[in-house]
Amino acid sequence: ASVQRDEGSASERKDAMPIHGVSETIVGVLGGGQLGRMLCQAASQMAIKIVTLDPLENCPASAISYQHFVGSFDDGESVREFAKRCGVLTVEIEHVDAVTLEKLEQQGIDCQPKASTIRIIQDKYLQKVHFSLHGIPLPDFIQIDDLASAEKAGDLFGYPLMIKSKRLAYDGRGNAVACNKEDLPSVVTALGGFDHGLYVERWTPFMKELSVIVARGRDNSMQCYPVVETIHKDNICHIVEAPANVSGKIKKLSIDVARKAVTSLEGAGVFAVELFLTRDGQVLLNEVAPRPHNSGHHTIESCYTSQYEQHLRAVLGLPLGDPSMKTPSAIMYNILGEDEGDAGFYLAHQLIGRALNIPGATVHCFLIEMRKQRKMGHITIVGPSMNIARRRLNLILEKETTGNH
Numbered sequence: 001a002s003v004q005r006d007e008g009s010a011s012e013r014k015d016a017m018p019i020h021g022v023s024e025t026i027v028g029v030l031g032g033g034q035l036g037r038m039l040c041q042a043a044s045q046m047a048i049k050i051v052t053l054d055p056l057e058n059c060p061a062s063a064i065s066y067q068h069f070v071g072s073f074d075d076g077e078s079v080r081e082f083a084k085r086c087g088v089l090t091v092e093i094e095h096v097d098a099v100t101l102e103k104l105e106q107q108g109i110d111c112q113p114k115a116s117t118i119r120i121i122q123d124k125y126l127q128k129v130h131f132s133l134h135g136i137p138l139p140d141f142i143q144i145d146d147l148a149s150a151e152k153a154g155d156l157f158g159y160p161l162m163i164k165s166k167r168l169a170y171d172g173r174g175n176a177v178a179c180n181k182e183d184l185p186s187v188v189t190a191l192g193g194f195d196h197g198l199y200v201e202r203w204t205p206f207m208k209e210l211s212v213i214v215a216r217g218r219d220n221s222m223q224c225y226p227v228v229e230t231i232h233k234d235n236i237c238h239i240v241e242a243p244a245n246v247s248g249k250i251k252k253l254s255i256d257v258a259r260k261a262v263t264s265l266e267g268a269g270v271f272a273v274e275l276f277l278t279r280d281g282q283v284l285l286n287e288v289a290p291r292p293h294n295s296g297h298h299t300i301e302s303c304y305t306s307q308y309e310q311h312l313r314a315v316l317g318l319p320l321g322d323p324s325m326k327t328p329s330a331i332m333y334n335i336l337g338e339d340e341g342d343a344g345f346y347l348a349h350q351l352i353g354r355a356l357n358i359p360g361a362t363v364h365c366f367l368i369e370m371r372k373q374r375k376m377g378h379i380t381i382v383g384p385s386m387n388i389a390r391r392r393l394n395l396i397l398e399k400e401t402t403g404n405h
């Protein structure tokens, strides 16, 4: 462990010259996963110090953060202790102890985005209530407390019926689909029963899924990244295409919905707004992440300012950077474990080996252990057109053996 100096926050020391880097404020990040790791990479470029809190000693971020603390981001005492070391506190995961964050904020700790934002977002039902109260279009939803209310919801919304856990959801874990009334008991059981909180959503037969990353600075300035298309496989984000191949009208509508959603939340940072594009041209909100997001990985290679640098700029009160694309097209491909253990490593390394031979492809790896269906990194491919980027991806995936890349 390194020695920690008490450096205070930038705002307290306005008169003083920065001690290090672009900002002297130490950024505390709750969570040390891959998003935390990429925040650390962006920070290193600007000599900004990030400290991380995660229960895993060898989490993806720990190898490159300025200082890593082992502890739970969902435990009040750990978060309180950790906060003492940070000039500003932010998150790379929303499943943190929001109650403690709200108390810390009252005691003057600087949380960005605000604790209220984390509290609303981490409960997907509360999130939906919040956004519907703010007039943001989203699929119909209703809380369910027992089988009778689940059946009533099924009668109301029809089948298939999307059942979701209110809390601790990621990569579709926490979602399950009931195809008919008879399915309801087993689906509810699979989600752990009613005790942890469930709600249902009307099934949305979307044409495409879109995402917009919105950055808000401490001065309330806003910047939106280009609309991207996200393609999911088994509920997990699989491929992202930037920019999305949709009309200018749909792009504008998506950005309007995203800006409106973020405007209803408090605090600085980047926010990812997941959207459904329906057949009749409506854009509905799926959910918001109060942090950098999988749909923004591509920005590292394809935009002037990556979402990670932008998040740091935002929470530190620096000017926001240019979110526009510096390449015509980009594709992000998530590397998921295809098998457990060594067999999985072998497949992943073959894929990575091919990617290293493709122009415009960049490999990101943060692997800690190989598990089936677990994200272990991603590949971003930039190109002069989406067709060429797609062709390059197909070469990596061995879906195409000839062709000019």
Ligand code: ATP
Pocket (backbone or CB within 6 Å): 139, 162, 164, 169, 170, 171, 172, 173, 174, 175, 201, 202, 203, 204, 205, 206, 209, 232, 235, 274, 286, 287
């Ligand atoms: P994430 O990893 O993005 O946090 P999550 O576990 O919170 O995911 P959701 O975003 O709620 O899960 O849903 C995962 C995917 O399931 C969506 O991206 C979409 O493909 C599908 N989905 C979610 N809600 C619906 C719905 N109401 N109708 C149809 N498909 C849906």
Ligand code: MG
Pocket (backbone or CB within 6 Å): 169, 170, 171, 287
């Ligand atoms: Mg989610």
Ligand code: MG
Pocket (backbone or CB within 6 Å): 274, 286, 287
């Ligand atoms: Mg989602």
